[in-house]
Every structure is written in structure tokens, then in C-alpha cells.
Amino acid sequence: MTKKFLIVNLVLYILISCAGKVELAHEEMVAKVLREAPLIDGHNDLLIHYIWCQACPRELDAYRLDTITDGHIDIPRLRKGGVGALLTNIFGRGKEMNEYLKGWDLIYRIEEKYADDFKVAVTSSEVRQVMKNGKIAIIPSMEHTYELVDELGRLRTLYRLGLRSVILAYNNNNIADGAFDEPIHDGLTDYGKELVLEMNRLGIMIDLSHITEKGMLDVLEITRAPVILSHANARALTETERNASDQVLLKLKENGGLIMLTPVNYFTTQEAHDYFLVKLDSMSKVFQEKYPNPGQMSEEEIELAEAEWDAWESANPEPKVTVRDFADHFDYVKKLIGIDHIGIGSDFDGMYYLIEGIEDASTFPNILLELASRGWTESELKKVTQENFLRVFEAVEQKAAELQKVEQPRIAKVVSD
Numbered sequence: 001m002t003k004k005f006l007i008v009n010l011v012l013y014i015l016i017s018c019a020g021k022v023e024l025a026h027e028e029m030v031a032k033v034l035r036e037a038p039l040i041d042g043h044n045d046l047l048i049h050y051i052w053c054q055a056c057p058r059e060l061d062a063y064r065l066d067t068i069t070d071g072h073i074d075i076p077r078l079r080k081g082g083v084g085a086l087l088t089n090i091f092g093r094g095k096e097m098n099e100y101l102k103g104w105d106l107i108y109r110i111e112e113k114y115a116d117d118f119k120v121a122v123t124s125s126e127v128r129q130v131m132k133n134g135k136i137a138i139i140p141s142m143e144h145t146y147e148l149v150d151e152l153g154r155l156r157t158l159y160r161l162g163l164r165s166v167i168l169a170y171n172n173n174n175i176a177d178g179a180f181d182e183p184i185h186d187g188l189t190d191y192g193k194e195l196v197l198e199m200n201r202l203g204i205m206i207d208l209s210h211i212t213e214k215g216m217l218d219v220l221e222i223t224r225a226p227v228i229l230s231h232a233n234a235r236a237l238t239e240t241e242r243n244a245s246d247q248v249l250l251k252l253k254e255n256g257g258l259i260m261l262t263p264v265n266y267f268t269t270q271e272a273h274d275y276f277l278v279k280l281d282s283m284s285k286v287f288q289e290k291y292p293n294p295g296q297m298s299e300e301e302i303e304l305a306e307a308e309w310d311a312w313e314s315a316n317p318e319p320k321v322t323v324r325d326f327a328d329h330f331d332y333v334k335k336l337i338g339i340d341h342i343g344i345g346s347d348f349d350g351m352y353y354l355i356e357g358i359e360d361a362s363t364f365p366n367i368l369l370e371l372a373s374r375g376w377t378e379s380e381l382k383k384v385t386q387e388n389f390l391r392v393f394e395a396v397e398q399k400a401a402e403l404q405k406v407e408q409p410r411i412a413k414v415v416s417d
């Protein structure tokens, strides 16, 4: 063995063992972060498994959360992922208020059934207490405004039930223009403005996800409290109306608000986004154009359509999106507006376009590990996992307490738009 060979080997050994130690240090740091500051996930769609799945509607025993489910979350994986709270989207089957209220009943029954693990929490101090007690807080949220149109009284009633965060439209136009629709309102409607002001007065967080950039800017112009984007990424890295532009992010910083970055692959890289659009187009060609009445398809037709679709998918493989691509959004937003405005909102159970390495609730630590490897510190990671969100929640509560001293409940002047 030559001397040179021995030296090369020694250097390699030192490099490998140093890398191993650094990795271990990162793992320990991430474990500590999640122990001391469990993750508050900005957006979860668990109820889809009781309300909107193929076998739905179904009861709690048909989809147990204390075992590994076929969705993205359940108690074992939330625990493994270091999750302390979930902003949980409450919805019903269809747009009827009656159906919507069933979603509320469900969420309170989940709390009752899994009392050792879940607790509905409707104030920032309750969220802190629930996490301190080793449980997972459920913070009720809403991802559209069908039930709120024309009547601010409903907002107040739902606040009393526990509603603490509202998205102003879900893709299609509602009280604001939806990000995936042809805009008709030029942003936020007049009624929407009343709704925003009343949410400020009540202490409900306004969530800018799913609306157009103009709608986001309209809200940022009039809100008296910080707002959130519970699941969106940076538009500068992935161009889509669903992500936040630099202008929105800079206003969000002024507002003291928060963007909770989301591991949906087509909001993370342009390649995945463009692929998604082509896929939607091809899907509509295969299914909608050839089979305009899916409910009336024969077994044979279903088989043919599925085979055709499988062939399309294998000829057009999905681009790979990694944790590193996702972490680029964290670096970008941090550089633009600072660490105090970043959180994580998974959209788990509500989307099927996952990032490699972030496949379910147990994999949250992978995001933090990647950030740690990029030099993010323990205190920065704690801001991301929960401190930024709790700061916003507290500020929203504080503003509401101030406003309630000087404002009466609003009666909307505009009945409809």
C-alpha cells in the first residue's frame, strides 16, 4: 500500500465521519425542535375520508385514526412527525348548511373518540395548553365561503362553534375571485370586505390561499390584523396564481402575517406545475370528451378508459420533486421577507401530488432536516414549526379584543354581489 493511498483513505474516512456527525447533530436538533415546539400544520383535509371518499359518507369506526390509515395522517404518524396542532378544514357534502354542520359534529366526535390524542382548541393559549398536555390541537378552519354568503350572522354563529380561520374562495369565484377561475370581481367583493372587517372584530384569521393575487392585495389593504396563507408557495419560483407573488409577500411582511409553505409538488417546481396542467388537459380529453357521462359508463367503458389513462401516465411520467426543491421556497421567502413570516401547511389528505420524502405526516422532520443542513438554526426552526403561527394567532385575538370595545357586530350593507 502506498503512502499516498493511505493518506487519501484517511482523508476520506475523516470526511465521511464528519458528515455523519453533522447529520447526527442535525437529527438531534430537529428532534429537540419538535419536542419543544411541535409543528402546527396550517392546512389539513382529514374529513375528506369521512365525507368525500368513494365509500363516503362513513362513520368514525370505518376510518380509524389510531391505526395507520390509507390517507396521509393518523395518530401514529402525526406523533412520529412531531405534530402539535392541525388547522383542520371543516366541510360538508355539498353546499348546504345542514351538511356543513355534520362536518362540525364529526370533528367534535373525533375529539371525543380520541380524547387522549386530540382536543379542539379555539384560542392561542388553548393551543399552547393542549400541546403542553401532549395532545394534538384541532383548530377549526373553513376553505370556502359558501355558507357565509349574504349573512354575517352565520360567521358569528360559526365563530361560537369554534371557527378560527377562513379561506375566502376555493379555486372558483366566491366572495373573492378564485385562483383557478376567470376573475369577475376584480379581487375581493364588497360583501367580502365587510366579512374581512367582521373577521377582524371577531378574531378569526383570514387565509389568503386559493384567491387571486388581486384578492390577496385587496385583503392586505383593509385588514386590521395579520393574515395567513395556510398552504401556498413562492410564485417567483413556481408561477401559478395559487402561489404568493413577491408583492404579496412584501405586503405580508408589513402586515405581520405568515405564509405556511406547502409540499404540493405542482406548487413547488415549474416543471411539476406545467406537467400538472398537461395532465389535467389529457385527463379531460380521455374522460370528459370521450365519456361525458361518467355515471352511465358500462364496465367495459370504464376498463377501456382506465387502460387508456394508465398508458398515458406511463408514457408521461411525473417529474420528480424533492425536499430540496421544497426547501428552496423556504430560503427564498426567508431572504425576501425574513424568518418571522414562515410556517408549514401540508394540505395532507387533500392532495395527491406529493414530494419525494414528504409523503405523510410522519415525514415532517425531513423538511426540517433539509433546512438544518442549509444552516437554519434551532431558533429559526422553532419559529417555522409554531412560534410564528402562535404570534399571528395572538395578534388576531388582541386586535379583536380592541375592536370589540369600539365596534358593534356588523350588518352587511351589500346583500349579494
Ligand SMILES: [Zn+2]
Pocket: 143, 209, 210, 231, 347, 350
Ligand atoms: Zn386547498
